[in-house]
Amino acid sequence: MATTLFDKVWDSHVVRHVQDGPDVFFIDRHFIHEVTSPVAFLGLESRGNSVLYPERTFATADHNTPTINQHLPVEDALSANQLDALERNAKKHGISHWGLGDVNNGIVHVVGPENGITLPGATIVCGDSHTSTHGAFGAIAFGIGTSEVEMVLSTQCIMQSKPKKMRINVNGKLGLGVTPKDVALYIISKQTTSGATGYFVEYAGDVFEDMTMEGRMTVCNLSIEMGARGGMIAPDEKTFEYIKGRSQTPKGADWDKAMEYWKTLKTDEGATFDAEFNYDAADIEPMITYGTNPGMGMGVTKDIPTAESLKGGVETYRKSLGYMNFHEGDTMIGKKIDFVFLGSCTNGRIEDFRAFCSVVKGRKKADHVTAWLVPGSHKVVDQIKEEGLDKIITEAGFVLREPGCSACLAMNDDKIPAGKLSVSTSNRNFEGRQGPGSRTLLASPLVAAASAVEGVVTDPRTILTANANA
Amino acid sequence: MAYDKFEVLTSTAYPLPIENVDTDQIIPARFLKATERVDFDINFFRDWRFNADGTPKADFPLNQEKYAGSKILVGGRNFGSGSSREHAAWSVYDFGLRCVISSEFADIFKNNCLNVGVLPVQVSAEFADKLFAAIEADPKTEIKVDLPNQTVTLLATGESESFDINLYKKDNMLNGFDDIDYLKNIEGEITEFASKRPF
Ligand code: SF4
Numbered sequence: 001m002a003t004t005l006f007d008k009v010w011d012s013h014v015v016r017h018v019q020d021g022p023d024v025f026f027i028d029r030h031f032i033h034e035v036t037s038p039v040a041f042l043g044l045e046s047r048g049n050s051v052l053y054p055e056r057t058f059a060t061a062d063h064n065t066p067t068i069n070q071h072l073p074v075e076d077a078l079s080a081n082q083l084d085a086l087e088r089n090a091k092k093h094g095i096s097h098w099g100l101g102d103v104n105n106g107i108v109h110v111v112g113p114e115n116g117i118t119l120p121g122a123t124i125v126c127g128d129s130h131t132s133t134h135g136a137f138g139a140i141a142f143g144i145g146t147s148e149v150e151m152v153l154s155t156q157c158i159m160q161s162k163p164k165k166m167r168i169n170v171n172g173k174l175g176l177g178v179t180p181k182d183v184a185l186y187i188i189s190k191q192t193t194s195g196a197t198g199y200f201v202e203y204a205g206d207v208f209e210d211m212t213m214e215g216r217m218t219v220c221n222l223s224i225e226m227g228a229r230g231g232m233i234a235p236d237e238k239t240f241e242y243i244k245g246r247s248q249t250p251k252g253a254d255w256d257k258a259m260e261y262w263k264t265l266k267t268d269e270g271a272t273f274d275a276e277f278n279y280d281a282a283d284i285e286p287m288i289t290y291g292t293n294p295g296m297g298m299g300v301t302k303d304i305p306t307a308e309s310l311k312g313g314v315e316t317y318r319k320s321l322g323y324m325n326f327h328e329g330d331t332m333i334g335k336k337i338d339f340v341f342l343g344s345c346t347n348g349r350i351e352d353f354r355a356f357c358s359v360v361k362g363r364k365k366a367d368h369v370t371a372w373l374v375p376g377s378h379k380v381v382d383q384i385k386e387e388g389l390d391k392i393i394t395e396a397g398f399v400l401r402e403p404g405c406s407a408c409l410a411m412n413d414d415k416i417p418a419g420k421l422s423v424s425t426s427n428r429n430f431e432g433r434q435g436p437g438s439r440t441l442l443a444s445p446l447v448a449a450a451s452a453v454e455g456v457v458t459d460p461r462t463i464l465t466a467n468a469n470a
Numbered sequence: 471m472a473y474d475k476f477e478v479l480t481s482t483a484y485p486l487p488i489e490n491v492d493t494d495q496i497i498p499a500r501f502l503k504a505t506e507r508v509d510f511d512i513n514f515f516r517d518w519r520f521n522a523d524g525t526p527k528a529d530f531p532l533n534q535e536k537y538a539g540s541k542i543l544v545g546g547r548n549f550g551s552g553s554s555r556e557h558a559a560w561s562v563y564d565f566g567l568r569c570v571i572s573s574e575f576a577d578i579f580k581n582n583c584l585n586v587g588v589l590p591v592q593v594s595a596e597f598a599d600k601l602f603a604a605i606e607a608d609p610k611t612e613i614k615v616d617l618p619n620q621t622v623t624l625l626a627t628g629e630s631e632s633f634d635i636n637l638y639k640k641d642n643m644l645n646g647f648d649d650i651d652y653l654k655n656i657e658g659e660i661t662e663f664a665s666k667r668p669f
Contacts, residue, residue, distance in 0.1 A: 015663045016656065021638025024653065026663055036555065038505035047650065052657075053664065064503065078503035085505045119669060129554040129578060145556035145582035147648065155653040157660055161636065163577075193490055194548035197577060227551065229577055250669055258668060293490050293551070316489040316546065409499040409553075418522070430494040430552060432517050 002268035005234050006165050006200050009140045009265065013123045015157060022159040028122040030057040030152045031108045032095070034064050034086040035411070036127030040149035041089040049154040054094035056156060058117055059086055061099050062107045064411045067374050067401040070100050079412065093153075106377020106403045109133040109221065109345035113213075114379050116246025120235035120262045125152060130345050130427060132223040135232035136216035137239055138265045140200070142230040163229045164198055164274040167267075169205040172281030177461040179355065180215035181347060181425065181444035183207060184222035185287035185297040187279065192312070193295035197227030199275065202267060207281050208233050213242040214351045221346045222427055225294035234266040286460055288332050289429050289442040291320040296429075300447060300459050304330045323431050324439050325419075332441075332457045339422035340371040340452040341434070342445055344408040347425035348376030350383045352445040357392045359449035359463050365397035366455030372414055373398055374406040396453070410435045423451045473587025475646040479568055480614045480625070483542035484531045485605045491545055492552035493579060497561045499553075510557055511564035532565075536609035544601050544613075545572040550579025559586045569615050571622065573598040584639050585648060591615060591622055597631045600624060617643060 003011075015024040032040075037059070044051070051057065064079040074080040083100065090097035098104040104111055109130055112118045120138035125131060129143035148158045168187060201223050208216060216233050223231030240262065243249045250258045285299030298305070304321070306328040307314040321327065342348070342356050353375065365371055373393060375381045381403060384390050393400055407414040408426040410433065416422045418437025425448050429440035443451070446460035453463075501513040519530050526533045543562070549572040550558065559582035562570060568588060573595040575583075583590045593601070604611045604624050614623045617640065623630040635643075642648060653660070 015660055018638050018652075021636050024656065024660070026660070026667070028667060028669065035502050039507045039556075042506060043650075049650075049654070052661075076503075082503055082505055122669070127554060127556075129552065143554035143578055145554055145559065145578065145585060147556060147582070147585035147650075151650055151653055154650060155657060155660055156664060157653050159638075159649045159652065193551055194574060194576070197548070197574065224552075227548070227576055254669070261668060293492065295490075313489045313546070315487075319488065409494075411499045411502065428492075428494070428552060430492045432498055433494050436498070436500075436517055436522065 002270040004165055004267045004271045004273065005138065005202055005232060005265055006140065009121050009123065009138070010162055018159070022161040024157050025160045026123065026157050027125050027152050028056065029117055029124045031112055031124070031126035031131070032057060032059045032086070032149065033108050033128065034061050034082040036146050037089065037149055038082060038085045040146050040153060043150040044153050051093040051095065051153045053156050057095045057153065058112070059090040059095050059097040060105055060108050060111055061086055063405045063409065065100055065404040066412050067372070067404045067406045067414055070402045074100070076412070103378055106379065107345045107348060107405055110348060110376030110380065113137065113217065114246070114377060116243050116249035119243065119249065119258070120239060121265050125158065129224045130221050132228070132230040133217050133221040133345055135220035135223065135230050136213060137243065138232055138235035138262070140230060140232065143224065163200040166196055166199040166201045166228070166275040166277070167273045168201055168203050168277050168279070170203070170207040170279045170281055171205040172207065174207060174281050174284065177286050177446055177464050178284050179444040179446060180211055180218040182284055182287040184219045185289065185294065185442065186284045188222060188226045188294050189287070189297040190279065191226040191295070193225060193293040194227040196223070199228050201228045201231040203231055203233050204267070209236070212351060213238055214349045217349070218346055222294070225427060235262055286444060286447050288447060288457065290324065290326055290332060292323055292429055292431050293320070294427065294429060294442060296320065297442065300332060300443070300457065302332070304328055304332070333459060335421070335457045336455065337369060337423050337451055337457060338420040339416050340369055340448050341374070341407045341422055341424040341426060342448055343372065343374030343376065343406055344426035345376060346427045347445050348374060348380065350380050352425065353380070353384050353389055355445040356449040357389045359446055359460055360396040360398065360453055361392045363396055363453045365452055369452050369455055371398050371452050372401060372407055374401045375403050377403050407434050409433065416440070423448045423457065473563070473646055476568060476587065476589055476617055476643045478614065478616045478618070479541060480612055481541040482537060482539070482610055483544045483571070483601070483605055483613050484537045484540050485602050486531055486543060486545045487602050489546040490548045490551055493550055493555050493558035494552055496550070496558040497555065502555060502557055507560055509564070510561040511566070514561040514565045541567055542569045542571060542613055542615065543567050544598065544605065545570055547572065547574045547595065549575050551576040554578045556582045556586065559583045559588055562588050571598065571601065584643070587643070587646070589615065589617060589643060591633045593622060593631050593633060600629060
C-alpha cells in the first residue's frame with residue numbers, strides 16, 4: 001500500500017496501540033533545557049524512578065542564559081538556579097550536558113542538528129514547541145509538556161494520538177530577496193495561526209527540494225505557528241551530506257545500515273493525505289507581520305488589511321492592531337523601528353548571518369536602532385569569525401553577542417522595552433513576547449538587515465538590487 | 471504529579487471571548503524561572519490581569535467579583551496556542567480552574583491540560599457563543615460538565631452538547647491517574663522494543 005513519509009516513521013515507533021486511546025510512542029532522541037525540565041526531574045525522583053536511557057537524552061542551557069559576559073557568574077539568581085538544576089540533574093542521571101561556555105552549547109534546535117543527534121526517520125521530542133525544526137531531516141519531531149518530559153526520562157515513551165496528515169506543496173522559483181522564512185510566513189498567513197491544528201505537515205515541491213538544510217530547518221521550525229504538531233521534509237542527498245561525519249551520527253557499517261533505511265523515507269506515489277494545499281513560489285514576497293500572532297503576516301510592500309476583509313473575529317483583530325498601535329490600511333514600509341533582533345532557532349544559523357551581512361556590508365546601522373545579533377550556537381560564532389563576517393558586522397556598527405535564545409522569549413535581560421517596535425527574525429510576535437509591552441514584527445534576516453540600516457521597515461530588494469548594479 | 475479526580479463539575483464560569491489566546495499570555499516567559507511547581511496561580515494571565523504597577527485591571531474577567539470562584543473558563547477559538555510550556559496548564563489548575571471550554575484548542579496545550587487534571591472541553595462555535603451570551607446575561611449562570619456522560623449543559627436552559635475525549639484519557643481523569651503509571655507498567659515491552667531500534 002502507498003504510504004506517506006509520516007506514516008512510515010510514526011508506525012515504526014508505536015510500541016503498542018492502546019484501545020480507544022493513544023499510541024505508546026517510542027522516542028529516539030530527547031532534548032532538555034533548563035526551563036521545562038526541573039519539575040520533570042522532581043517528579044521522576046518523587047516517584048522513585050530513574051532515567052531509563054540516559055544516552056538518549058541531551059541537555060543544553062539556552063532559554064535563560066545571558067548573551068554577554070558568559071564567562072562571568074550568571075547574575076540573575078533565579079536563572080542561575082535553573083542552570084544549576086539542569087547541570088545537577090544531568091550529572092546525577094548520566095545525561096550529557098552542554099552548559100554555558102561549552103563548545104557545543106547553543107540553542108537546543110541549533111545544536112541538535114550540528115552534532116548529528118538529529119537523524120532522518122528518528123522521533124525527537126523536547127519541552128519546547130519549536131522542536132518541529134528537526135523535521136527538516138525527515139524526523140518526526142515535536143514539542144511536549146513537562147509531564148511528558150518526565151515520561152520520556154522514565155520510560156523513553158509518551159502517549160500520543162496519531163495526528164492527521166497534511167501536505168503543503170510549493171512549486172516554482174523564489175524571487176530575489178525571498179528566503180525560507182518568507183516561504184514559512186507566507187504559508188502561515190494563508191493557513192492562519194490555527195489552520196493546521198491537529199495535523200502533521202509534510203512540505204513537498206521544488207521550493208523545498210532546492211532549499212538548503214538550514215532553510216528547511218527554518219520552515220519546519222515555524223510549523224507550530226499554524227497550529228501543526230510538526231512539519232517534515234523527505235531526506236535526500238543534501239540531508240545525508242549534511243549529517244555525514246558529525247559527532248553523533250552513525251559511522252561505518254552502522255551508517256550503511258542506516259542509509260538503507262533512510263532511502264525508504266519518502267511518501268509513495270499515490271499515498272493520500274487528510275488535507276493538501278498548493279502554493280506558487282512566484283506569489284511569495286519578502287514578508288512581514290503586523291499583528292500579534294504569526295498568521296498576521298503579508299508581503300512587506302502591502303498595506304494592513306481591514307478587519308472586514310478577513311474571516312475571523314473583528315474584535316480580536318482590532319485588539320491586536322490596538323496593541324501594535326497600527327491601523328487598518330497602514331503601510332508597513334517606512335514605519336520607524338527601534339530594535340532589530342537577528343537570532344533564535346528560526347534564524348540564528350550561519351546562513352542567516354551571511355544573509356544579514358550581504359545587506360549591511362559597507363553600510364551603517366541607523367543611529368536610533370538598537371540591534372542584537374545573537375548566533376544560535378558557539379559553532380555558529382566560530383563560523384562567523386572564520387568567514388570574516390564579524391568584521392562586516394563591526395564595521396557596519398553592529399555588535400555580535402554570545403549564543404542563546406535571548407530576545408526570542410526575553411527570559412534573560414534581552415528585553416525589548418514597552419512600546420518599542422522591533423523587527424525580529426524569531427518566531428513569535430505575541431503580546432509581550434519580547435518583553436512586557438514590546439511590539440514585534442517578524443521577518444527574514446534580509447528584511448531585518450535592510451530595516452536596521454535604514455531605521456524604518458524596508459524592502460530588502462531595494463538594497464539587493466542596488467548592490468547588484470553597483 | 472497527582473491531581474484530584476474529575477467526575478461531574480457544576481460551576482459558574484469566567485468568560486474570555488478572545489481568539490488565539492497564546493500561552494505567553496496565560497503565563498509570560500519571565501515567570502518560568504521556578505524549579506518547582508509552586509504558586510503558578512499568581513502570574514496566571516499576569517499582563518492581562520495586572521497593570522505594570524501591580525494593580526489589578528478592573529475590567530478583566532478574572533478580576534471581576536461577579537465571576538469569582540468559578541471553576542470553569544470559557545475561552546475563544548484556538549485557545550492555548552504557541553509555546554509548549556506546561557506552566558500554562560499548571561497556572562490554570564493552580565488558579566482553581568478544573569475545566570476550560572473552547573470551540574478549538576491548540577494541541578500541546580490540550581495534552582498538557584489532560585496531563586495535569588484540567589479537562590479541555592471542545593464544543594461547537596455555536597454552543598460556545600451560547601455560553602458567552604448566557605454568562606453575559608447572568609454571571610451567576612451555571613454550567614454542568616459531566617465527564618462520565620461526556621456532556622456539557624447550560625443549566626438555565628437545559629441546552630446541552632456532547633464532547634469527545636478518548637476513553638483512555640477519560641479513564642485517567644476519572645481516576646486521577648496519569649500516563650507514567652501506565653507506561654511504567656509496560657516497561658518490559660518498551661525495553662524489548664528499544665533493543666531493536668537501529669539508532
Ligand atoms: S530560540 Fe526561541 S523558540 Fe527557539 S528554543 Fe529558544 S525560546 Fe524557543
